[in-house]
Amino acid sequence: MKFRDYYETLGVERTATVDDIKRAYRKLARKFHPDVSKEKDAEARFKEIGEAYAVLKDPEKRAAYDEVGQQWKGGQDFTPPPGWDAGFEFSGGDAKGGERADFSDFFESLFGRAGAEPRQRRHATQAPGDDHHAKVLVELGDAYTGAKRSLSLRMPTQGDDGRVAMRERTLEVTIPKGIREGRHLRLKGQGGAGYGGGPPGDLYLEVAFAPHRLYRVEGADVTIDLPLAPWEAEIGASVRVPTPAGDVELAVPPHSSGGRKLRIKGRGIPGNLPGDFYAVVTIALPRADTDTTRDAYRAFAQAFDFDPRGSLRG
Amino acid sequence: MDPRNPRPSGEFVVEVDYSLTLVELCRASDASESDVRAWIEEGALAPKGRRPDEWRFAASSLARARTAARLARDFEIDARAIALVLDLMEEISRLRAGLR
Numbered sequence: 001m002k003f004r005d006y007y008e009t010l011g012v013e014r015t016a017t018v019d020d021i022k023r024a025y026r027k028l029a030r031k032f033h034p035d036v037s038k039e040k041d042a043e044a045r046f047k048e049i050g051e052a053y054a055v056l057k058d059p060e061k062r063a064a065y066d067e068v069g070q071q072w073k074g075g076q077d078f079t080p081p082p083g084w085d086a087g088f089e090f091s092g093g094d095a096k097g098g099e100r101a102d103f104s105d106f107f108e109s110l111f112g113r114a115g116a117e118p119r120q121r122r123h124a125t126q127a128p129g130d131d132h133h134a135k136v137l138v139e140l141g142d143a144y145t146g147a148k149r150s151l152s153l154r155m156p157t158q159g160d161d162g163r164v165a166m167r168e169r170t171l172e173v174t175i176p177k178g179i180r181e182g183r184h185l186r187l188k189g190q191g192g193a194g195y196g197g198g199p200p201g202d203l204y205l206e207v208a209f210a211p212h213r214l215y216r217v218e219g220a221d222v223t224i225d226l227p228l229a230p231w232e233a234e235i236g237a238s239v240r241v242p243t244p245a246g247d248v249e250l251a252v253p254p255h256s257s258g259g260r261k262l263r264i265k266g267r268g269i270p271g272n273l274p275g276d277f278y279a280v281v282t283i284a285l286p287r288a289d290t291d292t293t294r295d296a297y298r299a300f301a302q303a304f305d306f307d308p309r310g311s312l313r314g
Numbered sequence: 315m316d317p318r319n320p321r322p323s324g325e326f327v328v329e330v331d332y333s334l335t336l337v338e339l340c341r342a343s344d345a346s347e348s349d350v351r352a353w354i355e356e357g358a359l360a361p362k363g364r365r366p367d368e369w370r371f372a373a374s375s376l377a378r379a380r381t382a383a384r385l386a387r388d389f390e391i392d393a394r395a396i397a398l399v400l401d402l403m404e405e406i407s408r409l410r411a412g413l414r
Contacts, residue, residue: 026389026390029388029389030389033384033385033388033389035381035384035385035403036399036403046388050388128341130341131341131342171326172326173326173328174328175328176328176330179330180374182374182377183330183373183374183377184342184373184376184377185328185329185330186328186329186330186332186373187326187327187328187329188327188329190326201341202342204342204376205328206377216411217411218407218408218411218412221411223411223412
């Protein structure tokens with residue numbers, strides 16, 4: 001286990017005030033929060049930032065961390081000194097501000113699981129189990145036809161002795177036709193075990209589409225870029241366009257300039273309100289690298305009285 | 315089968331078009347009831363039904379509620395800001411889908 005330098009993670013001095021730490025955390029959170037960030041390693045970075053903040057914003061945890069931290073530098077091998085936390089009693093505090101259950105082993109070795117999860121419920125009475133969440137990645141084509149997926153999940157389950165152990169389970173799940181990205185499929189009663197004999201929680205599977213080489217998806221609408229030769233775009237043409245439900249013959253109307261959206265109604269993701277399929281025109285220029293083809297372009301130029309930059313002048 | 319535990323493996327009934335009560339939504343999104351009420355007040359969520367005990371949230375609103383809960387926790391921002399951020403995020407995702 002490596003020692004984690006929480007001050008370095010947040011980019012603050014060891015003498016930083018609580019306000020400095022808050023500011024540093026918020027700035028980094030805006031940059032790396034998985035909901036708003038486009039950074040590649042956003043999720044991992046945000047976890048580190050949240051963990052550092054959970055410790056440094058809390059005076060008790062920070063004092064304990066500082067005391068241990070005097071002897072280590074970030075990245076060094078770390079084992080907590082025996083009985084180091086005898087003098088501290090962590091009150092947990094509220095759950096706001098990056099507090100989450102999946103902190104590092106390093107954090108847990110210092111503060112224990114309870115430190116990471118102040119909301120951990122101790123049910124004396126009967127109560128439903130926790131809901132569990134997982135992501136399921138499906139192909140866009142599956143949304144058109146429906147599909148079966150086999151998922152492997154690791155789930156805490158309660159044994160006869162009342163102890164909770166992680167167990168691998170495999171779920172056969174039917175991805176229904178017409179599913180949209182971001183929807184949560186619900187598997188009733190397949191979440192965490194109930195407390196005190198209560199019913200189990202539910203399992204939610206959040207659907208995400210695997211990125212596709214050709215298509216992009218917004219809600220139920222599916223879009224493709226459609227390359228056309230200049231003469232197809234200008235004179236009009238009938239072209240074959242691939243859709244996730246198979247090829248369709250698309251009539252390109254004359255004068256279809258680049259960026260024009262051609263709609264094929266109802267050919268998006270199916271459903272009660274099926275989405276539409278859009279082909280966005282892009283103009284593909286044939287390469288002129290022989291005398292014949294260069295002459296063809298010259299003849300082309302002579303045939304028109306065309307000023308492509310006319311719109312740039314007032 | 316052990317009633318305390320979910321079935322370890324096999325085939326399951328998958329629900330797509332379900333609706334959630336306030337209690338169910340709170341559990342599934344890890345949000346407090348007072349947070350959810352505030353988000354509704356700001357128009358960030360729109361359940362069917364008049365009184366809180368009649369509220370039914372569409373399955374499609376769960377993603378929004380979960381995002382709201384994460385934003386509220388990780389950015390320590392209030393309901394008014396949550397509603398604004400959710401709208402802007404939706405706008406960005408719409409614009410991104412149009413680009414490439």
